[in-house]
Amino acid sequence: MLFALRVTSGQEKVVAEMIYNKVRKQPAPIYSIAVFDGLKGYIIVESDKSSTIKNVVKGLSHIRGILDKKVDIKEIADLIEAAKSPIAKISKSDIVEIISGPFKGEKAMVKRLDESKDEITVELVEAAVPIPVTIKVDMVKLFKKSDENI
Secondary structure, three states: OEEEEEEOOOOHHHHHHHHHHHHHHOOOOEEEEEOOOOOOOEEEEEEOOHHHHHHHHOOOOOEEEEEEEEEOHHHHHHHHHHHOOHHHHOOOOOEEEEOOOOOOOOEEEEEEEEOOOOEEEEEEOOOOOOOEEEEEHHHEEEEEOOOOOO
8 A cells, every 4th residue: 555654845855765774773564655856845655554654654754744644656656657768668669869968959769778877878860880879868859760661
């Protein structure tokens, strides 16, 4: 079951880290902790009972309370989708448009993906000599999937 924990705005990641460390040292049935950029002042915690969460967070700073109502997964589905890395939408051989940097406006083919760094290596489509360029994934937008027809 998912529960919303009210925390000091701007301290969501700090509180999540404190809860994680406490559960790691003193095991408790808390299965996941989620912080979403679009949900200021709250973190989502997965556990069997709200009383378990109350016991774990007792004495931790920046915690304002726990909402009594369970959170339905449908209520946060949009936040989960938005939190997915943009690199998950891009595949090798896709054509992307570079939207910032010195190659802005150029089309390029994806040659390699590095999910750990959120970087992709591309080759400019209209370049006379194919030169691999490694850029952050947020500098591109998907122009055409590799499996789409021209």
